[in-house]
Amino acid sequence: MGAWSQLFNVFDPALSSLQTFLQAVAVLGAGCFAAYYKIREMFAGPQEDQMYSQKTKGVFLGLIFVFIIPILINIFKTLFMKN
Numbered sequence: 001m002g003a004w005s006q007l008f009n010v011f012d013p014a015l016s017s018l019q020t021f022l023q024a025v026a027v028l029g030a031g032c033f034a035a036y037y038k039i040r041e042m043f044a045g046p047q048e049d050q051m052y053s054q055k056t057k058g059v060f061l062g063l064i065f066v067f068i069i070p071i072l073i074n075i076f077k078t079l080f081m082k083n
Helices: 004-042 046-080
Strands: none
Touching: 004 046
């Protein structure tokens, strides 16, 4: 990677800490949204019931992407940044 590797090594610890923080916030947020949608689903009519069920699935799908994307970034980082 040449001269950029030194600059990357300076920012790497901060970026990994930021990644961990964002994942923790995403888990808390997804848990809150899922609980909210499930409570709304309990008191909703049949048609609204399906809507909240789909929203809950969307929240968990988004949470999956929050954890898959950093893993893919780390894989590409190890492949392309060999010293």
